[in-house]
Amino acid sequence: MSIAPEAARLSTLLLRQLADLVAGLNEHQVGELLAGRTRLTLTAAQDGRAARPAPQAKAALPAAVDVEVLRTALLGATSREEAAERLAALGRVSVPQLRALAGALGVDGVGGKDPKASVIRKIVDGTVGFRLSSQAMLSEETDL
Structure with a gap:
């Protein structure tokens, strides 16, 4: 497989995941992103799994x-x-x-x-x- 099609495939997968993430944001969060007051941050998941916050009593x-x-x-x-x-x-x-x-x-x-x-x-x-x-x-x- 050549590098260009692989890069395009990976870019498409990344953009789909990013679109899913942004679709889950509320209006305020999107506005904060657009205004530059909030940033999306990538963090490494531990053991290949997504990190989950510790449960808290609600x-x-x-x-x-x-x-x-x-x-x-x-x-x-x-x-x-x-x-x-x-x-x-x-x-x-x-x-x-x-x-x-x-x-x-x-x-x-x-x-x-x-x-x-x-x-x-x-x-x-x-x-x-x-x-x-x-x-x-x-x-x-x-x-x-």
Whole structure:
């Protein structure tokens, strides 16, 4: 087999895997990649198998929260304040529950030690904040 067809075959396989990876990202993650604030990183799998994170105990989502309804409300909010008010309307929600909610909403970057205010800010930024920032950047007039 000549080198050119083999290189083309390997490139095709790599691009398919990359496409599958990108297809699994949420809107926020794709936007972060496109804006250059996030990078894809290759790491070697140990023993030829994909590395898996250590299992962690997960907090349950608040019982009264419909994640899809909340996602729609947050994405439709016209301001960060409106999104924060929507989260405040959930009532008493523990920090672990907020972290679980962030995960269910596809919000990245929420750490296990983030305080409540930080988790709320990250949820707002990861939903409506991303859209509002993108709109603001696109609406700015620039002279090139």
